[in-house]
Amino acid sequence: MRTKEIQPSNLLHKLSPTALGWVVFAILLGSSSAVLGLLYVQASARVEESIHDQLRNLSRLAARQIDVAQHESLTSREQMRAASYQAALAPLVEFHLLLPDIVYLYTVRDAIEDEHQYLVLDTINDPRIAAIAEQSERPVRLSPLMESHDETVENAAFDITMASGETYIFPEPRADFYGRYLGARSPLIDQNGRYVGYVAIDYNLKSFDARMDQMRFSGLLALALTTLMSLLLARLAYSMRLQSMRQLAKIKAAESVLWEQKDRAENLSKAKSELLAIAAHDLKNPLNAVTGLTEILIAQRKSLPPERQDEQEMEILETVRDGASHMAKLVHQILANEGLEAHGLTFDPTPFDMAPLVQKVVEFNAQRAENKGITITTEIVRGMRCQVDPTRIQEAFDNLVSNAVKYTPMAEEKEIHVRLEHLGRHARFSVTDQGPGLSAADQAKLFGKFQRLSSVPTDGESSTGLGLSIVKTIAEMHDGRVGCESQLGAGCCFWIELPLLNG
Incomplete structure (x- = not known):
């Protein structure tokens, strides 16, 4: 009795073991890299959004420190030595001292009658703020009251935002000898509801850059683990194809003998079980490695003081950990289902x-x-x-x-x-x-x-x-x-x- 000759039915069946291994590696690495890239882009956008929200809230809090009526009474440079000037400046200085990442914090009067802007309060005029700047090797320049300050904002949205009473966030960071910083402006509204100026706050982005560096490190670690996993799966595909081709050659060589054909079929079944065992072993270790490493990183981050913990980084690490756990569960259920179907009657009632x-x-x-x-x-x-x-x-x-x-x-x-x-x-x-x-x-x-x-x-x-x-x-x-x-x-x-x- 002769068996029907087995013919490859699609392109994958025609690939050599080496070619199949490379195809599997390319597909897994490509898809994983795309997912990691998307996660990185989304995480970066969230971190940037959180920085904007944080700066917006800080700017609004700074505006609340200002007595607008008192602020409007400061109209002459000679008043800088007066108690009223010091009383108006004191809340902003205390606010600045609480937040060392603030680079500049000042207020501006918008004089509609002559279409000019003038500095009113600037925390750099306080000796404590000036001392902090000098310790950081930053040049210190005092800002006299009513000094002209025509800030150029190449965005019509600035005037619209100020008039609406909302906070304006500059779309791009700026840089000077202080480093990279992002600015926000919150309007000052008098008791008659009239816009009279704004409070300006410029915030150092070094904490944002540090968070981005941490995310890049986490992304590179995840990419390295993904590459390793892709190589292992590609190796598994290579071994499976090689084994399948060898078994197919044996079946074709013995197709004229029925009992030999039966033996070959049993060998194929045994090979399938062996390959499933290889899959369980080869997949379990890298998946456990991914989960274990991310758990270690998560534990390390959780052990840091609350002010040094990064919520966005934790989300990325937890996403990597949960993805590895999900893949492990999928492998387990595939093997469990395969085992139940192949040996459905071998249970112990x-x-x-x-x-x-x-x-x-x-x-x-x-x-x-x-x-x-x-x-x-x-x-x-x-x-x-x-x-x-x-x-x-x-x-x-x-x-x-x-x-x-x-x-x-x-x-x-x-x-x-x-x-x-x-x-x-x-x-x-x-x-x-x-x-x-x-x-x-x-x-x-x-x-x-x-x-x-x-x-x-x-x-x-x-x-x-x-x-x-x-x-x-x-x-x-x-x-x-x-x-x-x-x-x-x-x-x-x-x-x-x-x-x-x-x-």
Whole structure:
């Protein structure tokens, strides 16, 4: 008996092991680099936005330190020695001393009648501020009261912003002997609601540059780890293709002998299992390395004093860590599903009381639900025994409960109800949530492999699209069945029915 000759069906099948390895490496590294680049751009934009928000708030706080009526009374340079000038300047000086990253802090009167601007208050006139500048080797130039100060802003938006009472942030940083700094201007409004001038604050960007350097370092570290992971996966693809080609050559050489063909098929199955083991080993170590290294970095950052902690950097590190954890979970579920399908009957059933097992699953998920403000209630009928592999069944039950927690919105009034009841000759385990529910289109795709539904997790959790497929496989291994009842917007009820002993 001759077997049908195996013909490659697509381009990938025609690639040599070396070419396939390079293709896999290029795809993985390219996609990972694109994702890391996008994350870096988004993080940079967030850091820049946070700097703008911080500067806007500082500028508004500085404006609140100023008594506008007192400010308007300062009209002559001779008043600089008067107590009224010192009283008006003192709040700005104290504000400046609290924030050493401030480069310049001064006020300007906008004299509409002669279309000129004049300096009124400048913190550099205070000896303490001047001393700080001298210690930093910055040139100190005092700013006399009513000195002409016609600041040129090549942006019509400046006048519009001042007239509207809002704060103006310069679109680009400026640089001088003080370094790089970003400026903001907040209007001064008198008691009649009239715009009379503004407070100017220029903020040193050295802290922003340090945060950007930290993000670049984190990005390079993530890129290095991604490159290593891509190389390992490419090596795995090379090994798989090489092994497959060798096995294919052996099958073709022995195609005229039926028993030899059977032996070759068994060898292929064994090779598949070996390759899956290689995949588990080769993927586990780099993924654990990524997770471990990011955990170390996160722990180091958390140990820093609060003022040195960087929220944006922590977000990037947590994104890398969560991505590696998600990939590890995906590999685990793929291998678990593959193993269940290939060896579906090789489980260890035993008579088992369902109630303690359900209670254990509920307790395992209770803390995560509580963290989201969700209450898990139970209704458990005790004494029902089924012929099951408890490890497999617990995995299926846990999948349904954890899914309910994952897709239920965070709110104190939300509730998940877990029930174990007697239903004819079956024990029925069900989980009812108050999540977004499923559309008819989503319900049609349930329990299939890699199915992604329109509902998304509510607290950043990950989803691989394999969990419900594994639940269905486990239930069918025990001569049971699964199902779902749902209406869009009204939550879901997922259930598993298992035959009762002596039911």
